[in-house]
Amino acid sequence: MEQSSLESRNLCPQVTSEVLCHYWHPVARSSEVTDKPFKAKLLNQPLVLWRSNGTVAAFYDLCIHRGTPLSLGWVTDGELVCAYHGWRYAANGTCTRIPALPPDRAIPNKARASSFKAEERYGLIWVCLGQPRAEIPEFPPEFNDAAFRWGPYSTDGFWQANAARMLENLADYSHFPWVHPGTLGDPDNPESEPISIAPLDGGFQYDIPQPVNRLRPDAGARQTYKLILPFMLVIQRWQPGGSERQTNIFLCCPVSKNETRFFRFMGRNFVGHLSDEELGRRHRLTFEQDRAIVESQRPEELPLDLSEELHLRGPDAPAIEYRRQLRELGVDWN
Ligand code: FES
Ligand SMILES: [Fe+2]
Structure with a gap:
């Protein structure tokens, strides 16, 4: 049909x-x-x-x-x-x-x-292009929260990469010390804490400590990842005991098998120690660092058979879950 x-x-x-x-x-x-x-x-x-x-x-x-x-x-x-x-x-x-x-x-x-x-x-x-099997994914409530500023942080662009490779990179955190030393990760502390994956309508979520990229200079933050298949990721950063919150919404549009147009929305409800300009500079740097890796990954299409590539229990849990759920959806790059 x-x-x-x-x-x-x-x-x-x-x-x-x-x-x-x-x-x-x-x-x-x-x-x-x-x-x-x-x-x-x-x-x-x-x-x-x-x-x-x-x-x-x-x-x-x-x-x-x-x-x-x-x-x-x-x-x-x-x-x-x-x-x-x-x-x-x-x-x-x-x-x-x-x-x-x-x-x-x-x-x-x-x-x-x-x-x-x-x-x-x-x-x-x-x-x-066909008969929708799901609604347009919902943005988190803070997108309409007047306390959040989104305007200065909205970006988009093209990567010569598979949309699922790109999304998996956005959901991966054990690369932070190596690809983003100093801004997102610390090479002297490369170990990932154990996480647990919880189901979510249309995807899954998990939560990690984020000690390097702080909202306030005096304490580390945590990040909650919400991945909605096929290609949306929401990252909510928050400070235990604090009201500061910062949310990133990433959407990867599969232009073709190996081209992606991304849309990124970022909002925060506080004026932090990092200026808008500095945040913008860090974002561009982070994306360029990731792009160099993801555009060169081979095979270009994200392998959905878990016997391909090598998966680590623990730090690769989100990638394993993402690949499993994409496959369950019936995604096939051929
Ligand atoms: S009207 Fe002739 S090609 Fe469109
Ligand atoms: Fe990255």
């Missing part, structure tokens, strides 16, 4: 792991989709995002007439116009006008754009 619904949408055959088509993925910031068509890619499928009278629509980015990207076109009166012969498409994909035909000639039934489910939430455009 789902297979045929995908086929009828004319997805190109090189879709990245078909099961991922049935989840919502953030493909762009809302602010990027203005009155012009915006080109995006999800699971190796070229997409055009555009607004019909304000409401966002997502189409497969090829005109059925002659295979021209619809993203080369423009929007007129709430319809998308193809740049080559001016065919016009309504938000539901129906072709409403073929200018080369006289008005009394019927528009062929096949003249349609493939449209996908699109939603706008949290300042992002979310697309599901």
Whole structure:
């Protein structure tokens, strides 16, 4: 059933792991989709995002007439116009006008754009290529808490890496002393404390001590990780006995098997000893340090068979759980 619904949408055959088509993925910031068509890619499928009278629509980015990207076109009166012969498409994909035909000639039934489910939430455009098996993942309540400032800390970018490799790196903490010495980890104290994994709706969570990257200079913090499959991670940092809190929300969008667009939101409810500029500098440094590792990992796709690579009981528990749950979902990179 789902297979045929995908086929009828004319997805190109090189879709990245078909099961991922049935989840919502953030493909762009809302602010990027203005009155012009915006080109995006999800699971190796070229997409055009555009607004019909304000409401966002997502189409497969090829005109059925002659295979021209619809993203080369423009929007007129709430319809998308193809740049080559001016065919016009309504938000539901129906072709409403073929200018080369006289008005009394019927528009062929096949003249349609493939449209996908699109939603706008949290300042992002979310697309599901198939039939959603889960809701758009919920952001933690502090995202709407007036005591938190999020504005200065929002970033996004592209990595030449598999989305699951990237997310696993974000969820991994035993690399801190080696990849982020001084900012997130201490090479003289590389041992990871035991953690316990608890189930969460759509994923799992765990908690680690974070002695190096402090909220206040006088005491170490703890971090709670909440991983929602397939590609969202929330890291809440808090100080036992204190009210200071800092939350990171990471979303990895699988552009293709080995390309990821990430969106990162960070908010905090206090003015700390680190300025916004210093926090921004540390974040960029941390991400560059991680990127160098993750983009070079081989195989590029995260192995989901636990007999591949070598897993340590203890520090690799989140990675083991993540791989196990991705596999349970039916993710398969071939
Ligand atoms: S290719 Fe789009 S109208 Fe001809
Ligand atoms: Fe890292």
